[in-house]
Amino acid sequence: MTLERRKLRRSIPILNDLDSYLYQDIKRVFVFGRNSDCVIFITNNDHVYSYGRNNCGCLGIGNDYDNQDLIVEPQKIHRLCGRKIVEFSAGRNHILARSKNGKIFACGSNEFGQLALPLDDYAGSSINIPQQIQSLRNEHIIGIACGAFHSLALTKRGIIYGWGFNFWGQLGLGDNHNRFAPTILRQLQHENIVEIACGQHHSVALSRKGHLFTWGHNAYGQLGIGERINYRNIPTKVIDGNDFIIKQVTCGQNHVLAVSVDGQLLGFGSNYYGQLGTGSRRNESLPYLVNVVIIGC
Template identity: 30%
Template structure:
């Protein structure tokens, strides 16, 4: 074999590597939406459509995203209905959440439940309903979205799903909380679970502008730029300078 033959073979191998890299990159940039199937085997999609996404949230074992079409799509482990597609089947590729009539703006995925916020400020939830974390007045699992019982007079602007509880922020700076409350993480000065949202107490003269729900603690930013935290504090997760738990945002 001549030197020219060696160079030609190297070029062929290099071109083959470039083609493989390009194919992998294209696959990463495109999400195919199919009918899905059990997670034990890669399903054969019944149809494939490219969807551009505007927002995504990763839960412990599943993911949820909002498409530019205003629909929610989910994938992953589907025990307790956490994908919200009306089934209990896990999915290796995204499937539409069973909410065809809703125009969504934001989603939030947690351990075993998910939240969605519509463009008109209404909140929906699905998945595991234990401890009341779906906020629909019950403690049962939901395979499809159900409306969270926040008063119709409220306009919600963002949501965040914690491990066992959930938070919603309204346009006037209030927080509604529901689900597990045994560590004071709901911020209503009580330590009980609730299946219907309750208002978190807020310091006088402060409107909240952002919220975040953790495992057994919650945090929010006020319009004064201050971070407020409440709930479980065994590791100092409230950032208050102590390990004392509090059940309302501090003044």
């Protein structure tokens, strides 16, 4: 076992449950869940397995395990095997999987429409076998992101689709109504979006020009707009390229981190645990330039 794999197993305890031989064959691993207690991994022969907490069937392993809250042995997700899955994203109790050819599969809770499956068949229910989102079958999806109860997808054309829970306006559609089908975020359809990310109830998009847009819940300042409002249901440009051009963005539960093209780190939102790296525990409602003194491993 390589040093990198040993470090990974030490840092994520649930990986210690894997059989050593099987662990050697893994090419991609995805750990999720509120307590990092769910695992999906892909082997070199393109088989997909999952184990851990199975709330609402989010592990995608079918009816045989419906009555088991905890799956202690890796089980195949047969629907995803051989489909060249390249990305996963997870919400509170649902997951999305993206294939190399730009198709999306979803399973888990559909309570708020976060799986984007037909209302007649799946409204409000849970799905324990991944289903392809047919309403996006004619789009080539290059990115996916899940909030707690909402989902986003980014197309090759730079268009964002959103669906699911929208109480805080996290779909960016100008209202607070849930969506049970993928809906285009029209305000950003001409911005050439290249990356998306979701926090618990907020969303972020990055344009090819390096501009950053945010929308949704703002109780901790996680939209970076500098205003004390609880939410905003339309996208707001918070970094416009004048001072910083952003190349990468990611979200925590209630905070955002962004890296500029010249390597500077900015953060905003919740900082109760020091997750912004500012040297204090004060929340930041505007993008804060983090002073990186030194790094090492």
